[in-house]
């Protein structure tokens with residue numbers, strides 16, 4: 001599918017000299033993600049599962065530590081994996097700069113790896129993936145779940161959240177609504193962020209486009225994009241049944257339209 005669509009495509013084509021284009025999670029768009037990620041409030045469920053299963057935790061797609069940092073403060077030992085050096089750098093900087101994390105620093109390892117090609121020499125009590133990031137993974141779900149099964153200790157748990165997207169557009173669904181947010185930058189300036197998701201139900205893929213503008217500055221418009229596959233909870237249930245886990249418990253997220261998926265490795 002086309003990376004940029006609608007007004008994002010028009011701005012990119014018409015004003016290339018005004019644009020700083022970065023893939024989401026890289027360079028300036030790493031900070032952009034952190035600004036918009038405040039919409040997620042999935043931490044309590046991840047904490048609950050961490051308490052039930054205990055550490056060590058393997059957190060995939062950790063980003064700049066939205067879940068990692070509070071879990072670390074709660075006393076868990078964590079291996080935090082992300083594909084983006086820039087997101088991991090933001091996490092490392094928070095660990096180094098903020099005195100609150102000083103005493104927990106030895107409990108966390110930061111690893112820059114692709115979650116579909118992990119090379120780790122430990123096994124874990126829980127593997128977690130926050131912010132519905134499993135959809136960024138292109139691998140077949142059954143193969144991925146089997147790899148996660150091998151990385152878990154007996155009794156361990158794979159826990160992640162998903163957006164349950166329908167196989168075709170719902171008749172009452174508004175087409176591609178645009179979200180507009182205002183944020184305060186670190187230097188106090190106003191930033192305006194517009195984001196819009198475009199779904200191709202035939203290709204079963206979505207592209208999400210972003211622009212960030214800081215009015216009154218010389219800064220270029222930040223144009224960013226990410227894309228992922230779309231699927232529903234029945235796709236996860238089917239793959240879990242075919243995988244070494246054998247089943248998946250699906251739990252509705254009371255705070256959003258999302259679902260949590262919980263798969264247990266038998267003792």
Ligand SMILES: C[S@@+](CC[C@H](N)C(=O)[O-])C[C@H]1O[C@@H](n2cnc3c(N)ncnc32)[C@H](O)[C@@H]1O
Pocket residue numbers: 025037040060061062063064065066067081082083084087113114115116130131132133136137
């Ligand atoms: C939606 S963000 C989630 C960040 C953080 N966990 C949170 O909850 O806010 C997705 C993260 O997954 C990372 N990512 C994308 N594809 C990946 C892959 N194949 N392996 C590991 N990390 C990946 C991105 O770099 C990004 O930091």
